[in-house]
Amino acid sequence: MQKMLVVDYEKCTGCRLCELVCAVKHEGVSNPLRARIHIVKWEMKGIMVPMICNQCESAPCISVCPTNARTRDEEQRKVNVDYDKCIGCKMCIVACPFGAVSFDPFASRIISCDLCDGDPRCADFCETGALRYVEASQSNKQRQREAAEKLYESMRKFTAAYTG
Amino acid sequence: MNQETTSESIAKGRTLGAFRCLNCFVRISPPKGATTYKCPHCGFEWRVSWPLPDLPRIRGPVWEVNRRLAEEAIAKKKKGKK
Amino acid sequence: MALNRKIAYINLTTGEIETKPIPLEIRKMFLGGRGLDMYLMYNHIKPGIDPLGPDNVALVSAGLLVGTLASASARTHVAGKSPLTGFVGSTNMGGFFAPEMRWAGFDHLVIKGKAEKPVYLWIHNGEIEIRDGSSIWGKTVQETQEIIREELGDSDVKILTIGIAGENLVRYANVMTELKNAGGRSGMGALLGSKNLKAIAARGTMDIKIAHPSEALEYNRKIIRQITSAKVSQTQGRLGTNFIWGATNTQGLVRVRNFQLNQLEDSDDIEPEKLDEFNIGMTGCFGCQVHCRGKYIIPSGPYAGVYAEGPEYTSIGAWAGEPGCRNPLTILVGNHLVNSYGLDTLETGSMIAWAMELYEEGILTSKDTDGLDLRFGNDEAVIEMVHRIANRKGLGDILAEGPLRAAKKIGKNSIKYSIQVKGMSNLHSDERPTPALALGIATGSRGSDHLRSRPAIDLYHLPEPVLRKIYSQPVPYDGPLSSDYRDYEGKPWQVFWHEMCYEAVDCLGICKYHTTFLGATLPNFEEWSKLLYYNTGLEMSPLDIWTVAERCYNIERLFNIREGLTRKDDWLSDRYFDEPTTVGIPGVRNKTLDREKFKKMIDEYYEHHGWDENGVPRPETLRRLGIDKEPSHML
Incomplete structure (x- = not known):
């Protein structure tokens, strides 16, 4: 069964452990610049949003890649990069609507989420539930349930108010 | 990495769903969802809250007794001054 | 690697900056953070100097594991001779500043002298610059950070700053970072203020090499589980540190009406579960899965609509227990104000509660308070005193000096009522039974x-x-x-x-x-x-x-x-x-x-x-x- 990385923005506490874990897993260093995930923050408003490759089904980064270095991995439902083909032209950075592709100046190469080849460590470390790696069929289930619960609650109040 | 540390070994004795009565310090388990609970050992009554569904916490005492004592203490102090 | 971060000596009088490596033998003796700061303090501060004079040295540092895979490795340490006590000044805070300083290449800053005009430091990938701080002087903790980010054109810059209290040399002013990470106790904010150093901004993208990355990942995964499976962490992740005040008040281990009672009875309105009703979510420090910091919006009054973080258990002590108040709004507003002014919530709350007892005893009168009715339980008076202390107005100017100096000025055996040790007021707890x-x-x-x-x-x-x-x-x-x-x-x-x-x-x-x-x-x-x-x-x-x-x-x-x-x-x-x-x-x-x-x-x-x-x-x-x-x- 195919899995996908689900981000629940409301659950993110902004700790940036995902950035740290990502950089250590891929590069062996602590350096958020070299992570494939970033928490974008409005600190003074308490807003934190994890930004990561959404592994688009029809990915702009693939369309613009002049050397076909970026390809679709249907099995893991993600975007693959062939570094032997990549010429580092950075067109993918320009094309990505989420800013999820970046350039690692230390390794002089393009980086984006590779789902840790089916075991994304960020989701493994995130205990808040902001990042979860789940079956594709379950991707919306939790959110749906939570929303339904709120709906149910307000309907119950509505009914109670009108029926006394 | 696998050798157990002191803290890990202590964690094995952890009890879920219980807390220590803050009066007699015996470990007690209120029924799930209870909002008040009288300690079966010392009879002290507590208000209980549940930060998580299986994690009870003493929210506070039932206040009447404490209120009387506080009032007495302040009254005594004021009297002593006059 | 994590051991190659440097130390910088910054002289604000002359503008000279020198950087040096930190020898391994010193690391093994003192590791980093507070330990190495204490070594530097003993070596660089001459005996008997005025803590608010140019001879005092401000030490800013990151702990040795900061930024690495050690859960919640986020702590910044600031040290120097304390303007409050004249002894060790030392404070430790969470947030995101220390990791950023390490990514910028530095572990320790030794800041000497005094700048002629307000300045801030800009630390960026191995370089340190002293910049004009006129645009941030007089600004709140939050405003300062927004202005610096704007000025440097980078929203990811992390900033350690003082507030107006630090500028006014309130002897228990904090250093702060982000919305509410507070380096409290011992007045390190006043120390920075005395140097005309308003803030330190850091941004870095230098690798911290992890010695054994895969083992570090696995071990950190294990240790996070060890931490978050503890009942205390779970309670804290849900109710914040407020649960501590709840538990200690339940037993009768907190100071109430300064030191007259040891429990705030009938305190349902301000107990953790009640404050939780104002909570709109949790947040936390770098790399931490406990997330013990609440987020809230002030619901009503003059500050309605303001977003703030906390409060912590010490704030319940300071704004409810010690002054004998029972209004959650006082806690929410008091917490917001000290975090904006950069004041130590513990010391401020204690000083106000002490003044309230002096007022009750007739040692302070309404003449001393400029007509303010400083009786216990008066919420408005408590909030008003926060403003007066931070801005050093009237009685606030005296209280800003800390318990010993204030008691000397007030006289009349006022010291007898102060709950302090070495010139630092106690937090809100009552230790008589313990x-x-x-x-x-x-x-x-x-x-x-x-x-x-x-x-x-x-x-x-x-x-x-x-x-x-x-x-x-x-x-x-x-x-x-x-x-x-x-x-x-x-x-x-x-x-x-x-x-x-x-x-x-x-x-x-x-x-x-x-x-x-x-x-x-x-x-x-x-x-x-x-x-x-x-x-x-x-x-x-x-x-x-x-x-x-x-x-x-x-x-x-x-x-x-x-x-x-x-x-x-x-x-x-x-x-x-x-x-x-x-x-x-x-x-x-x-x-x-x-x-x-x-x-x-x-x-x-x-x-x-x-x-x-x-x-x-x-x-x-x-x-x-x-x-x-x-x-x-x-x-």
């Missing part, structure tokens, strides 16, 4: 404070075998231990043990909530030994780390003694011994501390440290720790 906690605040190197040595797990009534397990590592101990927090026996060892625990963790830059502070199952020396090895490659046994802590704590003691500290300073207000507690659970009513027993505790505590009966480290102790030749000026 000798161990009392010993901790009496002996703490920075004054009356719980974060130096409080054995908080002493309140849990843990069975003796569990206590034995905890307290007989990494150094053996076969003396007495008691589960009852009202006992005196064995407590000096616990205080000593926690002192070493907190010193060590402050050297490493990990949060105390991830140690044996509030939970018996949380990590300590054994875990840190592994974290050090996997992350930095440094091979240090649990005992080695303990020895570093001992070394650093002895340097703190040496510093204090050099500044005139004697055994008499390790003592509490007479009220602890003369006025019995009145309320709380039956077991804590009618309690005072026993002078003779308390003296014996101090003797025993000195003995554990290897200090003589006057509290002076014995020559053999200093030799054993390799610090008998201080100051050695190795850095």
